[in-house]
Amino acid sequence: MPAPSALRVALLGCGVVGTQVARLLIEQADDLASRVGARLDLVGIAVRDITAPRDAIIDPALLTEDARALVERADIVIEVIGGIEPARTLLLHAIASGASVVTANKALLAEDGPTLYRAADEAGVDVYYEAAVAGAIPIVRPIRESLTGDRIQRVLGIVNGTTNYVLDQMTTHGLAFDEAVAQAQELGYAEADPTADVEGFDAAAKAAILASLAFHTRVTISDVQREGITKITADDVAWAKQTGHVIKLLAICEATEAGVSARVHPALVPLDHPLAGVRGAFNAVFIEAEAAGELMFYGRGAGGAPTASAVLGDVVSVARHRVLGGKGPAESHYAGLPIAAPATSRTRYQMRLAVSDRPGVLAQVAQVVSATGVSIEAVRQVALPDQDSRATSVGSDGSTVALLVITTHHAAESALAQTVAAIADLDAVQDVMSVLRVEGS
Amino acid sequence: MPAPSALRVALLGCGVVGTQVARLLIEQADDLASRVGARLDLVGIAVRDITAPRDAIIDPALLTEDARALVERADIVIEVIGGIEPARTLLLHAIASGASVVTANKALLAEDGPTLYRAADEAGVDVYYEAAVAGAIPIVRPIRESLTGDRIQRVLGIVNGTTNYVLDQMTTHGLAFDEAVAQAQELGYAEADPTADVEGFDAAAKAAILASLAFHTRVTISDVQREGITKITADDVAWAKQTGHVIKLLAICEATEAGVSARVHPALVPLDHPLAGVRGAFNAVFIEAEAAGELMFYGRGAGGAPTASAVLGDVVSVARHRVLGGKGPAESHYAGLPIAAPATSRTRYQMRLAVSDRPGVLAQVAQVVSATGVSIEAVRQVALPDQDSRATSVGSDGSTVALLVITTHHAAESALAQTVAAIADLDAVQDVMSVLRVEGS
Structure with missing residues (x-):
């Protein structure tokens, strides 16, 4: 079979991230084609309401409300709608139709990633999801590929920018928790209802994905112990400083004797630890591996352009695999370690x-x-x-x-x-x- | 053509890194096979003297002094001998014989990388070199793949652990340059003749590789402006602190209006910059990209096990491509930007x-x-x-x-x-x- 001269790309969702993805696909078309070895043709964008106003870069002729029909005529499906349904049904349909999938959907992967990975391996297509954890930071690929000949022992992540901003403001300016949240809301770093962030739900979803990836084990969000930052006081922060620490909300994934442990909670981090210097709304993932030693990956965890950058990197990889007529390393290769009981x-x-x-x-x-x-x-x-x-x-x-x-x-x-x-x-x-x-x- | 059930791997060099690579190939054989989809058979290890003492993990029957014959019977050649020759001739011969190549050889890539990349693209095989820059830190792959849909504007790297250790000791303990170098030598962080490190030659080689990669432009070590840290005094370091900075030896690669600029020199880095917190012999590479924003990659830049971890990640990738019957994205796709004159x-x-x-x-x-x-x-x-x-x-x-x-x-x-x-x-x-x-x- 000769390599295709063009690949059909479908985009599901056209919000902030989707618009930036479309922009990069259009503006960098020549560069992408030469990297992939085939053109990437954006054949359609599925939206809920085709009459809603859009950025000028979006060609209205590409819009459709029939996502199901769109994924059937695509080689690569990019999903940036988020949430469990209809994203899961659409992606499984895409995979069954032979398309490779790139998704930024942390909620879906934390809930039911293994179902997607297994379906993709059976269909011989890729599921890539760099943007689902820590936004623009290349972290999934390094764990999945660069460290594949190594053994990861522990992952410590600052994977929620909102809570890091809040804790950083408390640390730097002595603000109370409520004051820092209000400020984050004013600046657009926190939602009007900040529960998903400050109670650690968002970080827990990412912890589940990271633990699954790092330890080749099925970890879902319900396996993750979770404690938010709402009880952290200005006093806690001040005392942390006095004892040479800073308080961070960490997602912690460990391979212990009792099994795989994944948890999210505020923690005292020594000031000389690389994670202590992660300021504002930035994210970072710190990894301890047997051979590689200590690694850290730092960058923007959210935002339209950073997330779109991560999505595009994945699109190039899965596109390249299709040009070769195959897929990347199997994803559903599971060591199947037990999940450790929280008390251990x-x-x-x-x-x-x-x-x-x-x-x-x-x-x-x-x-x-x-x-x-x-x-x-x-x-x-x-x-x-x-x-x-x-x-x-x-x-x-x-x-x-x-x-x-x-x-x-x-x-x-x-x-x-x-x-x-x-x-x-x-x-x-x-x-x-x-x-x-x-x-x- | 059916996928091969095993791939023949040749190892060139059996020093500290080579021994660790052999160890990982042997100890993790099952894991690697399931990731790649084929077994990785170590078919030979080329050394200068087969009678020299070796680690017990090395099967003496694998040793050979005929590297040229070895590469002819390999699907994947791992080169960890270093230096320009005979490494270049052997790798070009391996590529011409149809093998994919994984190398940790920064000197060769900084001198003549484009020759290897072009030969590999023509032969339809891979050249991967994660271990050549910043040891265990996945930096080549993120730039090459994750950021491929983005535009990199600037790379700032602490890519030499010896000089970072020396400057860190001067900063933390107020040591003079000579005292800090002597201490680094005692601890094995610096060679008896520290010139390659303290004069910035090692960092300049890495700057050339990073600039080539980030800007798709042929940058060799002779294009890199270079200034070492030998003139940095305890006074400079103390004053840096007083003005809110720390002195680091940086490799800086920029796309400017005048072209691509690559340089290595000591610089004042503001204390709140993520690079300022990179302590001891650690390395870090800080990237500014148009869409992704600021990214940093941190970890160990040298050492047998960390370097071997990076090599193995590459081996899995190129092996997977061979199982698929192809190669990764083209490497010798050059934008061919001009090199900026130093004075600009x-x-x-x-x-x-x-x-x-x-x-x-x-x-x-x-x-x-x-x-x-x-x-x-x-x-x-x-x-x-x-x-x-x-x-x-x-x-x-x-x-x-x-x-x-x-x-x-x-x-x-x-x-x-x-x-x-x-x-x-x-x-x-x-x-x-x-x-x-x-x-x-």
Whole structure:
């Protein structure tokens, strides 16, 4: 079979990303053709309402409301509509019709990616999805291809720009959580309803995709432990700084003895860790691999043009495979590791306690912690900053209040829960002010 | 033609990297086979002396001193011997014999890469070289594939771990250049003769490869402007910090109006730039692209295991292409932009001058700078730190010495040379203590 001189490209969705994808396909047509070895002809754009206003770059003759018919006459289908349905049905239909698929749909992949990958492998076509995780940052391809001869041990990602912006503003300008969210909304970094971001749902979807990819294991969003940033206070952020850390919302994927663990939660990251320097709405994914060592990938996690750039890179790859008459490495090759139970995940913790300022309290707390089998790395009694209202407060027993910062060695989530309960029970402990995980050290 | 069930892999070189590559090929054989769709059979390892001692993983029966015969019976040739010859002749022979090539040889690619790429395109085989730039960091593949639908504007790279370690030690511990080099040598980060690193030759080779790749233009090492770090003093480093910068040796590739510019020199990088946080012997490549925006790739730039990881990723890709019966996107697709003359390269500068501490000197210097057409962003008279010997010194005209730090707007290299000469001529100027470029702001 001779290589085709042109490939038919269908675009599903024509919002911000779709418009930028169409623009790049049109403006860079010659470059793309010479890279691929065949022209990429945009044969149609499926939209919900063909009468809605569009960017001038969009030829109205390309628009159709019949997405199903469009995918049947395409070699490559680009999906940027998002959400589970009708995206899933359309992509499965595209694959069954013999088209390769490029998608930016994190929700769908986190929910049901394996179904798509298996269908594509059976049909001998590609499913590529660089834009679904960390926007413009090439992260899927490096994991899938560059590190394919290596073993990934851990992935730590800042994969949600909204929460990183919020935490960065709290860190840099001392804002309260609500103030930082309001500012992010004003600047368009956060939605009017920021729940999906600040509660960690968006990051959890990306964690599921990253864990599946890194460990060749089916991890869906329901396997991901999730905790958002809504409880993080200005005080937490200030104390993080004082102990040489910055608070980040991390997506953490690990291969542990108990299986694959994927979780999303705020964590203390040491200031000298590369992730600590990821500012504003940027994203970054930090990888620890057996041979490669530490790697980090940094860039814009969202936005029309950055996402379109990632989509186009994928389009060129799958197009090139079609010109060759094949597909890239199999996607549904699964090692099928078990998913670790949440309680087994092990990390270091930092607890901040308000305690009665009297002799023996430090030793008493340390003893309770040790008794629950959690090993202490350091206990420090810290001077209260002048602006802290507790600095002059008086505890319930009449003594003044002091602050203890306890850092543990690695401990299981379950053991820690017991420890915190035991500490809270102590008479001398006025308040467990915060319990935060420490990652990246 | 049915897909092959096995591919014959030849390894040229069996030093630190070669041994690790052999190890991964053997230990991960099953994984690799399922990713590629065919087994990768290591059919031979070419070495200079088959009697030399080897790691136990190396089967002595695989060793041969006849590299030329070996490449003739391979589908994939992995070259990790380095240097121009015999590597070039062997790789061209491998390509002519129909083999795909994976190489970690930066010297050869910087000298004569286009010859290899053209030969490979004509023969319909791949040349992959992820390990040649920034070791384990996937950077070639993202530029070549992920960003293929985008336009790269600038690449800033910390691509030499030795010099980054040296500068980092000077920054963190206030060491002098010679002390930091000695320490790097003790730790094995620097060679006994550190010239290739500290004079920027190694970084210049990588700059040539990166510029060729990013701008689809033939850039060889002789096109790269080069300045090492041997003139950087502890004073320069301390002053950089005082003005909110850190000194890094950067490889800079830009598409300018005058053409493609590739250069290597120490530069002041603002502390809030992602490259400023790249510590120790780590490498990082920062990319500015039209659609993707800012991207950074970070990781280990050298070492046996990291380099082998990058090599293996390439091997899987070229193997997969062979299973499909083709090759990846063409490499020798050249836009053929002109190479910009060195004098046209434009950047910001920071000059540090020791001047006579008397009225009117600041204005006098500012006037001389403006007269040469260089626009000043800021002139600051800075307090001398107590430990600076100049703080109590007396100038040649009997007045005490003050320090001026001048930062310019973007100016051409040629204009700046005139400016510095004019400043040095002024009576009030005791010394032009340093002139450093500012990048990444």
